[in-house]
Amino acid sequence: DAKTTQPTSMDCAEGRAANLPCNHSTISGNEYVYWYRQIHSQGPQYIIHGLKNNETNEMASLIITEDRKSSTLILPHATLRDTAVYYCIAPRYNKLIFGAGTRLAVHP
Amino acid sequence: DVKVTQSSRYLVKRTGEKVFLECVQDMDHENMFWYRQDPGLGLRLIYFSYDVKMKEKGDIPEGYSVSREKKERFSLILESASTNQTSMYLCASSPVVRPLDTDTQYFGPGTRLTVL
Numbered sequence: 001d002a003k004t005t006q007p008t009s010m011d012c013a014e015g016r017a018a019n020l021p022c023n024h025s026t027i028s029g030n031e032y033v034y035w036y037r038q039i040h041s042q043g044p045q046y047i048i049h050g051l052k053n054n055e056t057n058e059m060a061s062l063i064i065t066e067d068r069k070s071s072t073l074i075l076p077h078a079t080l081r082d083t084a085v086y087y088c089i090a091p092r093y094n095k096l097i098f099g100a101g102t103r104l105a106v107h108p
Numbered sequence: 109d110v111k112v113t114q115s116s117r118y119l120v121k122r123t124g125e126k127v128f129l130e131c132v133q134d135m136d137h138e139n140m141f142w143y144r145q146d147p148g149l150g151l152r153l154i155y156f157s158y159d160v161k162m163k164e165k166g167d168i169p170e171g172y173s174v175s176r177e178k179k180e181r182f183s184l185i186l187e188s189a190s191t192n193q194t195s196m197y198l199c200a201s202s203p204v205v206r207p208l209d210t211d212t213q214y215f216g217p218g219t220r221l222t223v224l
Binding site for chain 1: 212218
């Protein structure tokens with residue numbers, strides 16, 4: 001897996017956009033960037049993934065820089081239920097390596 | 109929606125007992141995985157399987173075995189439970205056929221196992 005680096009924690013006000021950054025400077029050309037999140041006492045939940053182009057789904061948007069060395073997960077209107085640990089992963093050979101992730105706290 | 113279920117949310121066993129953790133997925137996925145999650149160590153892969161009766165060791169297979177007799181079911185077995193196997197166990201499945209590719213993994217709710 002390419003090594004990924006994320007901030008340890010972030011805060012966000014309810015209703016505002018949460019922008020979670022991830023650095024993956026060693027990513028290779030065919031490695032996707034995946035984002036998962038884990039709400040307390042639950043299993044990880046898939047959010048979104050991308051290779052080169054920006055992606056959007058019903059949960060979030062993923063912005064990948066042109067050089068692919070970093071990406072940003074955007075939760076456009078954060079709610080209290082988005083409080084979780086968010087993991088940025090660049091897996092290889094179907095192997096997910098979950099690091100410490102970013103602990104996002106959404107507050108009223 | 110993909111559904112991955114695990115037999116128990118909480119389990120308490122004694123040292124030396126044989127423990128079975130069951131995982132079932134309902135989306136006809138080829139790949140299934142077992143992880144354990146411990147504070148400060150993240151998720152670590154124990155075993156995975158990319159087909160019925162096929163299994164591959166992950167990063168920490170010692171003390172564990174697995175069984176996949178049917179496509180939808182993947183069992184994790186602790187032959188003789190020890191206190192250092194107290195952990196959260198997570199099962200996942202993914203639809204990719206080729207074992208070297210990467211695809212989205214869908215996780216179950218987890219089983220919190222305590223070994224006394």
